[in-house]
Amino acid sequence: MGPLIVNEIISPNTNLFIAFLIGIGFGFALESSGFSSSRKLAGMFYGYDTTVLKVFFTAALTAMLGLLFFSLFGWIDLDFVYINPTYLTSAILGGAIMGAGFIMGGFCPGTAFCAISIGKLDALAFIGGLVLGILFFTEGYPMWEEIYKANFLGTPTMNDIIDLPRGVFALGMILVAFAMFWVGEWAEKKFPREEY
Template identity: 75%
Template structure:
């Protein structure tokens, strides 16, 4: 809960309780959106089901607009929000590995745990692979450390890199989201799949 704990509005223990409640809510939304189905998730890559794109774009623009409004009214200090630092090559390679795993297995880590919670065995195999991958990476970290830490970029913002204000970037991202929603609908009509 970042700023709420920084300014001691809530305690560290309350922060953990709220995180737990939000996590349960997130899992509930994932399950109700159908994200425990590996076929639905893989459908994003094959074009017959773009629910993933629609849900995550909606979440991103809702969070972005809410954050900007809270900052505008002084309810949120953006300077105390932690942003993961960017290591360019590890981001690219990690994204490629996760994307390949997503296509092959039909799950990302979050959706795999969501599917496991309702008893899906394919999710159990995927989570087992996840733990094996984490273990192997940890053990081989000295080998990968150079590439993992290559091209450190700090914590850049896309709008700064593009030389525009936060508001203009937000407006453009919302327009892009509507474009992606339209593209998703077109893709579902173009590549229909009746049963999955």
């Protein structure tokens, strides 16, 4: 909501309230999609349930197209949208660690909190591991600060990296999404699993 605050369209307190409502909506969407089930989430890696792929790809495309159209209509200035700085080494290591945890535990951090909110105690162990991981990283940060900050790339966007206009890149991502949805449907037929 940064551009709306910078341009004094909404106040910081209103921004927090809107973020709170968006968080409730996001949690509702996760639960409605079945993301509180570790079996459904793990099914992505085994090919028998690609709901995760479909939901998150759809969310990413919706956000991307929303920002593009908002920018086109002059409702948002994309220069004010914060982009996390890219540290390539830590992104790869962190992705590998989170991916391994996702496969073993059946949850990512967001879905773990979604599951615990409806009383699924298996998610509590995952959240405990998450807290321990945070403590391990923060308390030991001086030891791996050099690794964490290795291969700093700034704040590039994918369309800048491959030198494509934003609209052309968005069209390409839509085509990739349709291809992935097709692959997901194929995988679900290829690796069926009885209802769980």
